[in-house]
Amino acid sequence: MAAADTPSATLRHHDLCSRGIRLARKMRSDVTDLLDIYVQRQGLDASISVAAVDGVPAAAAERWAEQTGTQRLLDNLAAYRAFRSLLAQMLEEQREQLGDADAELGPALAAVLLQVSAFTYHLEELLELESRGAPAEEGSEPPAPPRLSLFEQKLRGLGVLRELAQWAVRSVRDLRQLAKHGPGSGAALGLPESQ
Amino acid sequence: PQNLKCVTHNLHKMVCTWDISSKRRHGQAEFCYTTNDHLPRCYKTKEKRVEIPVPESSITVKITTYSISGTAFATRRFEINKKDISFVPLAPHILSLTPDFSTFTLTLKWSDNGSAFPYGLDASWEIEVLRKETMEDVTRESYNSKLTHEDVIHSWKWKSDMPLECTSHYVRIRLYINVTQFDGHKDWSDWSPVEVIPGKDTEPSGSGLFPQDTVVAVGSNVTFCCVHEEGRQVQRMSYGAKDYPLIRLSSRSSAIRVLNANASDASGTNIVCRMSENGMDGTVLFVGYGPDIPEELSCETSNFVIIKCTWKPGRASGLYGVRGTKYSLIESISGKNVSCEVNEMKKERVCGFPVLADQKTYSFVLGVSNPIGQTEASLLVDLNQRVHPETPEKLTVSGNSSTSVRLHWYINGSFAEIRLLCQIEISSAHSEQKLHNVSMPGGRFSTYTAQLNALHPYTKYRFRVRCSAADHFWRWSGWSGTEEHTTLEA
Numbered sequence: 001m002a003a004a005d006t007p008s009a010t011l012r013h014h015d016l017c018s019r020g021i022r023l024a025r026k027m028r029s030d031v032t033d034l035l036d037i038y039v040q041r042q043g044l045d046a047s048i049s050v051a052a053v054d055g056v057p058a059a060a061a062e063r064w065a066e067q068t069g070t071q072r073l074l075d076n077l078a079a080y081r082a083f084r085s086l087l088a089q090m091l092e093e094q095r096e097q098l099g100d101a102d103a104e105l106g107p108a109l110a111a112v113l114l115q116v117s118a119f120t121y122h123l124e125e126l127l128e129l130e131s132r133g134a135p136a137e138e139g140s141e142p143p144a145p146p147r148l149s150l151f152e153q154k155l156r157g158l159g160v161l162r163e164l165a166q167w168a169v170r171s172v173r174d175l176r177q178l179a180k181h182g183p184g185s186g187a188a189l190g191l192p193e194s195q
Numbered sequence: 196p197q198n199l200k201c202v203t204h205n206l207h208k209m210v211c212t213w214d215i216s217s218k219r220r221h222g223q224a225e226f227c228y229t230t231n232d233h234l235p236r237c238y239k240t241k242e243k244r245v246e247i248p249v250p251e252s253s254i255t256v257k258i259t260t261y262s263i264s265g266t267a268f269a270t271r272r273f274e275i276n277k278k279d280i281s282f283v284p285l286a287p288h289i290l291s292l293t294p295d296f297s298t299f300t301l302t303l304k305w306s307d308n309g310s311a312f313p314y315g316l317d318a319s320w321e322i323e324v325l326r327k328e329t330m331e332d333v334t335r336e337s338y339n340s341k342l343t344h345e346d347v348i349h350s351w352k353w354k355s356d357m358p359l360e361c362t363s364h365y366v367r368i369r370l371y372i373n374v375t376q377f378d379g380h381k382d383w384s385d386w387s388p389v390e391v392i393p394g395k396d397t398e399p400s401g402s403g404l405f406p407q408d409t410v411v412a413v414g415s416n417v418t419f420c421c422v423h424e425e426g427r428q429v430q431r432m433s434y435g436a437k438d439y440p441l442i443r444l445s446s447r448s449s450a451i452r453v454l455n456a457n458a459s460d461a462s463g464t465n466i467v468c469r470m471s472e473n474g475m476d477g478t479v480l481f482v483g484y485g486p487d488i489p490e491e492l493s494c495e496t497s498n499f500v501i502i503k504c505t506w507k508p509g510r511a512s513g514l515y516g517v518r519g520t521k522y523s524l525i526e527s528i529s530g531k532n533v534s535c536e537v538n539e540m541k542k543e544r545v546c547g548f549p550v551l552a553d554q555k556t557y558s559f560v561l562g563v564s565n566p567i568g569q570t571e572a573s574l575l576v577d578l579n580q581r582v583h584p585e586t587p588e589k590l591t592v593s594g595n596s597s598t599s600v601r602l603h604w605y606i607n608g609s610f611a612e613i614r615l616l617c618q619i620e621i622s623s624a625h626s627e628q629k630l631h632n633v634s635m636p637g638g639r640f641s642t643y644t645a646q647l648n649a650l651h652p653y654t655k656y657r658f659r660v661r662c663s664a665a666d667h668f669w670r671w672s673g674w675s676g677t678e679e680h681t682t683l684e685a
Contacts, residue, residue: 042462043435043460043462043465048475096517097461097462097517098462098515098516100515100541101516102515103540149478150479151404151408151465151478152477154462154479
């Protein structure tokens, strides 16, 4: 299937990228606010260090500069799909633990989850434009998380939000790269045509 | 032979032991004793120890020692009176020591070996709990019982002030039997062998911060311990934002003690243990109140379909989500039980219970519980005396007369088994507002009608209606909407 490179596709690609950048920036600022609420509501020390959280893709990428546009999109898509299910799980835990007492953290979490879902859809659109199509989500349900203690749950939530904030920054940079090179930049670097 | 001592463990038999003063090598010894009415009885022994029945009165003992070759060395006589005999029960035997980690409770079970003793003796037990690597004494508690000439299994519970995982807990027990008619010296038994509940700090990979995710009442004192791998050190432990002094329990376990805990936030107070090599562990403590007894419990029905109970919750528990206060409504005549969905943040508390066929009286118990405690309130209700009808709807006014009108309205509900009293408010521009009461049989989800006479012709009236139970007034419904109607000209 040839890479789409018509003027309308380019226009559409540029539009999707710039809208994606705006969404990622908004997400970035909302996640930063959410982090402050989260640390305060969970009684955590803001400086507490959190080990890498299972299932959370790291935003830092080796040889980031050499990635193709498609690889960037695929990495982003995998990450935000993971964040979508992690945030949904956090929201459920929040409701279970705080119930009616939480009028702030739950809504803020839900708002960010909405943005992550929107951004995920956005990435899928961009991949469609790459004439590549977004990979299907592996299996319908993510594996059930290990039973964590409440403190571990709090730390994992902090780890998820910190990493999401990093990803929001990376996504802005990735989309800027994409915007520079136009649709099908994956193919431009000699990647085999998708069968 | 010297230092002859006789000790009985069971008031039936006694063991007599003695020493040999000289250093020469000895063979056997002959132990002979006579009570005043018997011939001497003799025993040969190499043990310097003989078991004989406890005598009724004093006895005379003659001990002769022999050389290896059998020649007699020395003979000595002893007079043993009853008061010279000591009574020391055998050390008790612990049957089981069972931990309940969720409540930090140890349950000790032992047999009192009562069959070995006459009926009715008073037994005093001392139970000692020790802790830490150094087996420090934590508490020594007494427990009294009566021996019944049967072997009775006793059970004793003890709640530790710290989680049992923190470090090993040891328990032992000893016995004292107060035999008033025994003249001799009475003493405590030896301690039983120690039983141990190993702490997590003895397990090769045992680690963690305990207790895990617990709920306690405001004002509680709580001990938290940080169990870690061998070689690591606990650097500091904090409760909320404050560091606490460390208490060393063992090489792999350190604790802090929080006194008089304050109410926690909804997400609980974090306890963090920071260790060497960037090690960190944590747990969460929820500190709240047990539920208050519900006040002003009141139940009524607005439609004979659902009974609505309301109450005032009292002080907020400070516990939310899965730890929030749970309410259930139990009706003891029918045995039916309903759990109530309650929003902890809302002041009003409501719970619905279905009206049951052929049941007029309801004996309600509102059960209230949360992880800290439970309480209840009860109420006996005759439903016919607790009718609070819904607001009348669809009020219409009809009439083609100059002095009378007919009002129609609908009330949602099944009132077939009672009479209704309805009050019609009549207002017009130039006459005083009047209230007209009318009673009528109740119906099932039906429309009701009333006629008003003696109205003024060609006059604009405003009508509205409300209803209540006729026989046992409880509460008026709300007022219906207002309907306007102008009577015809005369």
